[in-house]
Amino acid sequence: MYKKINHKTGSNIGKAYFIISMALVVFTILFILSVIFYYGIDMVSWEFLTSEPNASAFEMESGGILTPIIGTTLLTVLGITVAFPFALSTAIFLVFYSKKGLFKSLVKIAVDILSGVPTVVIALFALVIFTQPQLSFLSVMIEGVEDISRAYGRSFLVGGITMAIMVLPFVIKSMEEALKSVPASYLDASYALGASKWRTISKVALGSARDGLVTGTILGMGRIIGDTSIVWLTLGGTMRMTGIQPWYSPENWISTLQNTGSTLTSFIYFASPAGEGNSIEVAFGASIILIFIIIILNILASLIGYFGGGSHED
Structure with missing residues (x-):
């Protein structure tokens, strides 16, 4: 009797x-969101979303967040596009080709170490590498300075590659788990029909794990969108697009990618008192848009996992 009472008490406490x-x-999340919405909701408007930032100390003249939104989109697309094939190839190797041994262990350790490296360290590494003159095609050469032959090392292309390095281990792990979840019976049935290993992987395994692969990709995009250190050091701090203007003309797209710009995270930093601005309502308004984008991505990942999982069970 005494043991039953203790067991029940412990269960209730737990x-x-x-x-x-x-x-x-839940309270912490709601409190953060309520503060952000309280200070920033008045700034959110169609004009705020469709106008470019202005260098002004007055909040009502500070412009909008069009180019930071475009910059966020460009950097995210570039980063995930570079990371995806490497992450998928590594996950396929770890699940279907590698055998237990030293090499597989080294690959897993390398992935784990990379996932633990601070983003600011990755950004500093990229800054050293991409300022080499041989890689000036990714940004621009420094001009007007004597006895210096260096690339600027800051651009959307440089930032995108650096973001890919940052998210690579997280996307690899997500894709690895998705491929591991493919039922062995699916693979055995394919082999029994005479399909080769690669055809089984490409047609059966990747098809069955598609939803998990997409979910991992979306979560990787979320990490890119929310990063600041890499943006600051490898993309630069210009609120508007640099390069040949107008930046949105198709003939100037390459120049735009080779030059600097901003994202929502860098815009928030510059607009807030913590950065170089004093437009706290503008910073909170941009924060609302940033959180909204991240929420949409997480909802999309959840829906894919939910409905994808249900279809597999059927």
Whole structure:
């Protein structure tokens, strides 16, 4: 009887602890969102979304966030496009080709170490590498300075490649788990029909793990969107697009990618008192848009996982 009472008491305490923990997490998230919306919702408008930033100390004359939104999109697309084939190839190797041994262990350790490297360190590494004159085609050469032969090392192309390095381990792990979840019976059936290993992987395994692969890709995009250190050091701090103008003309797209710009995270930093500005409402307004984009990505990843999982069960 005494043991049953203790067991019931312990169960109730544990249940209460879980509920309190969950409530604190939800409360913290709601409190953060409420503060952001309270200070920034008045700034959100169609004009705010479709006009370019202005260098002004007055909030109402500071312009909008069009180019930071475009910059965020460009950097995210570039980063995930570069990371995707390397992540998928590594995941396929780890799941289907590698055998237990030293080499596989080294690959896994390398992935784990890379996932733990601070983004500012990755950005500093990229700054050293991409300022080499041989890589000036990714940015521009420094001009007007004597006895210096260096590339500028800051551009959308440089930032995109650096972002790919940053998200690579996270996308690899997500894709690896997705491929591991493919039922062995699917693979065995393909082999029994005479399909080669690569055809089985490309047609059966990748098709079955498609939803997990897409989810991992979307989560990687979320990490790119929310980063600041890499943006600051490898993209630069210009609020507007540099390069040949107008930046949106098709003939100037290459120049735009080779030059600097901004993202929502760098815009928020510059507009806030923590950066070089004092437009706190503008910073909060941009924060609302940034959070909205991240929420949409997470909802999309959840929906893909939910409906994809259901279709596999059927």
